[in-house]
Amino acid sequence: MSDRQQRHQQAMQKLKSHVDEKVATATEQRGLLLVFTGNGKGKTTAAWGTVTRALGYGYRVGVIQFIKGLWECGERERLIEDPQLEVHVMATGFTWDTQNRDSDTAACFEVWREAERLLADPEIYLVVLDEITYMLKFGYLDIDTVKRAIADRPPEQSVIVTGRNAHRELVEMADTVTEMQDTRHAFDAGIQARRGIDY
Template identity: 65%
Template sequence: MSDARDQRHKRAMQKRKALVDAKVAAATEDRGQLLILTGNGKGKTTSAWGSVARALGYDYPVGVVQFIKGTWECGERNLLATHTLLSVHTMGTGFTWETQDRALDQAACDAAWAVAKTWLSDPKYYLVVLDELTYMLKFGYLAIEEVEQALVERPREQSVIITGRAAHRRLCELADTVTEMQAVRHAFDACIQARRGLDW
């Protein structure tokens, strides 16, 4: 019985390897990519910071613009902020429901987007993360046409990660990879506080 099972496993893995090898061989285009991390589930920003750490691990310059979360402490940012190849700009006003000041939020968004546009046109940056950018589009602080243009015209080798809920349909159409985080259960809904070192 064990031999028969081993043989079935080997045949299945041989088929899988052939499929994977064929896909690897077909992937001939080498360029930067646009990734969207969206959905109502937890982990979008955390995933993006993981990619930041990965790029820095290969000595690639990275730029991170944080919209919305600028006033919150961020463990990943604390750890990596002194890295010579990392540039970080935070919008600085915090959550829009905290400020309740559209003019202030608009001005802060404009300043953050100006930084983002500079980095998106600079071939020095291997990776640019636009954390929570989706909210800037949703609330009307940025025009989708302007964001699309900056993404399309960026250097060929530059990758971009955009995070946030409810990613604009046109961003998703433009993206190479779209990942939707699904919320199955969240501790906050059970009145459990966000935890330092786990949630932020």
């Protein structure tokens, strides 16, 4: 065996030992709270990827879409016919387009009621609260209301929260937090969002 191969084998054995140890200590089984936040692209896409994964195993999934609900969404279009998927969309679109706090708040409450129902249903394996961070930032929803609904959910249910500037209290209670970092974005260079790539 060459020196290079021997060094590689030793390094991989050390890595395997470390991974095996971490796997052995992970014994708790329960639903998770995941937060996908940050200024980078891909938060909603990551959530839909997890939705696809859960549906692939036959689990029931609920998705609540705030903000971008009226936009085309390729993932939603592909998956909407799955009988295990339930999607509710806030009917106003971008709040900076509507510029009407009263109607936006009413639309938010309407879709939030569906979120509360899903968060209380033990048959729902995964709930996605897409772009809910904006609802908290603009004051359409109260952080304590959202935290309580998430905390009181069935123990096997997982929740994904997406959006920029996730509320610090949601970050604190989360099991997994992923922050998307914006290194470069084509839109900043005047390139239009591309169907099938960006939405």
